[in-house]
Amino acid sequence: MDSTLSRQEILDISRETTLYEWTSQKAMKPLVIDRAKGIYMWDADGKRYMDFNSQLMCVNIGHGDQRVIDAVRAQMEKVCYIAPTVATTSPRAELGQLLKDITPGNLSKAFFTNGGAEANENAIKIARMYSGRHKILVRYRAYHGATAGAITLTGDPRRWAAEPGIPGVVRIPDFYPYRAGKDLDDAEYTASVLNATEDIIQFEGPHTIAAMIIETVVGTNGILIPSAAYIKGLRALCDKYGILLICDEVMSGFGRTGEWFAVDHWxxxxxxMTLAKGLTSAYVPLGATMVTDTIAEYFEDHPLYAGLTYNAHSVGCAAGVACINIYKEDKLVENARAMGEIVKAELAKMKEKHPSIGDTRAIGLFSLVELVKNRDTREPLTPYNPRPDQLGPMPAFNAFLRENGLFTFVRWNTFFVNPPLTITEQELREGLAIIDRGLDIIDAAVA
Structure with missing residues (x-):
C-alpha cells in the first residue's frame, strides 16, 4: 500500500470516524481496496478481485482509464470551479452538445447535478413547474435515490425510514412477469398491468398528475426488463392524459444494456431522462436531467427554480466528455451488446444446471439471477426485505465469490452480473465459471 496506514488501521479509523450506508454499523465488514485497473481491483493484502458489478453499476469504462485521469487533471490545472449562474466553461458546452447528440428524439438540454438522486429531484421540480400539476406516478419495484424527494419516489424498503416523505407520490403497478407466472411478451398480462395503471390515473385525476417516473430497466430491485408493448403502452398512456414520462437511466444508460440508453431498444x-453513474463512470460525481426542446422552450420565459453550487462543475463535465469519447472510440456499447449475448446464454445454461435458479434476466451487461426454494411455486430463497437470520445460504455464497476473487452485488435472493463494458470474453467466462461453482452452495441448501 502507498498509505502509511495498515489495513487494520484503515478499518479501525473508518469505523470510528465514518458512517457506512444502508446498514447497522456493527454489521459492516468492508474490503480495504488499495488500487483498481480495468475490471480488477486489489485489496490491501494484494488479493485481486474481478469487479463483476462495476461497483454500483457505474464504472462502465473500467477502473483507472488514463484518458479520463488526464482530462480531469488538465481541467483542474485550467479552472476547477466557476459559479454556474455567472459563467460557463468549454467542458460544459462540449458535454451539453455530446448529450444532445447521443440522447434520443428531441431531448436537447441538460441540467447538470451532482448525481442520480439530484437528477431525479430536479426532474420532479421541472415537471411540476412545467405542467402546473403536482402528483408523480411511481412503482414499488424502483429505486430513484436517497435524497428527500428521490427516496419517496423509491418503492423498496429503503424509503420506510424517511417517510412520510414528499406529498403527491402515487404508486402504480409493477411489470414483473416472472412473479406473475407469465412470459415477458404475454399480451394478456401486459394489458392487465396497463389497464390497472390507467385505472389509477383516472382515480387520481389526470389533471392532477405531472409526471410518471420509471427506471426504464429496473435496477437493484430485480433487473426487470419491460416488454416492448408495456413500455410503449406507458408512453401512450402519458400522451393520452398529458402526463410527462421521466425515464431514470442512471443505471441503464451509457451502453449498459447494449444501446446508448435502454429506451433505445424500444x-x-x-x-x-435522468443520467449519472456511467456519465463519468464514477471517476468524479456528475448527473444530468435531460429535457425535450418543448420543456426547454418553456423556461425561456419562465424562471427555472432549480440550482446547485456544483451545477455543471467543470471537472465533472470534463470527465463526462472524456467518458463519452471513450465509449465511442473503444466501441464499448457494441462490446456490451456482444458480451451481453454470452451472459444471456451462459446464465440460461446455469438455470438448466442449478435447481435453485428460478429466473435469469439479461439485457446487454445488465443482468441478474433470481434464486428460489422451489421452481414450481417460485418461492423466493429469502423473504422480501429479509432479516440477517433469514438470508439462508446467501452469505456463504457471497463469501465463496469473494474467496475466489470475484466481487458482485448480492441482494436478498438475487445476485447481479454487471461487469465493466470493457470486459473480454475470456474474462467474462472466467468470472461466470466462479459463479457457476458457487451456486452449488445454494443448490445444496435448497435440496
Missing amino acids: GVVPDM
Missing part, C-alpha cells in the same frame, strides 16, 4: 422517447 424506440421510446421520454419527456425527461
Whole structure:
C-alpha cells in the first residue's frame, strides 16, 4: 500500500470516524481496496478481485482509464470551479452538445447535478413547474435515490425510514412477469398491468398528475426488463392524459444494456431522462436531467427554480466528455451488446444446471439471477426485505465469490452480473465459471 496506514488501521479509523450506508454499523465488514485497473481491483493484502458489478453499476469504462485521469487533471490545472449562474466553461458546452447528440428524439438540454438522486429531484421540480400539476406516478419495484424527494419516489424498503416523505407520490403497478407466472411478451398480462395503471390515473385525476417516473430497466430491485408493448403502452398512456414520462437511466444508460440508453431498444422517447453513474463512470460525481426542446422552450420565459453550487462543475463535465469519447472510440456499447449475448446464454445454461435458479434476466451487461426454494411455486430463497437470520445460504455464497476473487452485488435472493463494458470474453467466462461453482452452495441448501 502507498498509505502509511495498515489495513487494520484503515478499518479501525473508518469505523470510528465514518458512517457506512444502508446498514447497522456493527454489521459492516468492508474490503480495504488499495488500487483498481480495468475490471480488477486489489485489496490491501494484494488479493485481486474481478469487479463483476462495476461497483454500483457505474464504472462502465473500467477502473483507472488514463484518458479520463488526464482530462480531469488538465481541467483542474485550467479552472476547477466557476459559479454556474455567472459563467460557463468549454467542458460544459462540449458535454451539453455530446448529450444532445447521443440522447434520443428531441431531448436537447441538460441540467447538470451532482448525481442520480439530484437528477431525479430536479426532474420532479421541472415537471411540476412545467405542467402546473403536482402528483408523480411511481412503482414499488424502483429505486430513484436517497435524497428527500428521490427516496419517496423509491418503492423498496429503503424509503420506510424517511417517510412520510414528499406529498403527491402515487404508486402504480409493477411489470414483473416472472412473479406473475407469465412470459415477458404475454399480451394478456401486459394489458392487465396497463389497464390497472390507467385505472389509477383516472382515480387520481389526470389533471392532477405531472409526471410518471420509471427506471426504464429496473435496477437493484430485480433487473426487470419491460416488454416492448408495456413500455410503449406507458408512453401512450402519458400522451393520452398529458402526463410527462421521466425515464431514470442512471443505471441503464451509457451502453449498459447494449444501446446508448435502454429506451433505445424500444424506440421510446421520454419527456425527461435522468443520467449519472456511467456519465463519468464514477471517476468524479456528475448527473444530468435531460429535457425535450418543448420543456426547454418553456423556461425561456419562465424562471427555472432549480440550482446547485456544483451545477455543471467543470471537472465533472470534463470527465463526462472524456467518458463519452471513450465509449465511442473503444466501441464499448457494441462490446456490451456482444458480451451481453454470452451472459444471456451462459446464465440460461446455469438455470438448466442449478435447481435453485428460478429466473435469469439479461439485457446487454445488465443482468441478474433470481434464486428460489422451489421452481414450481417460485418461492423466493429469502423473504422480501429479509432479516440477517433469514438470508439462508446467501452469505456463504457471497463469501465463496469473494474467496475466489470475484466481487458482485448480492441482494436478498438475487445476485447481479454487471461487469465493466470493457470486459473480454475470456474474462467474462472466467468470472461466470466462479459463479457457476458457487451456486452449488445454494443448490445444496435448497435440496
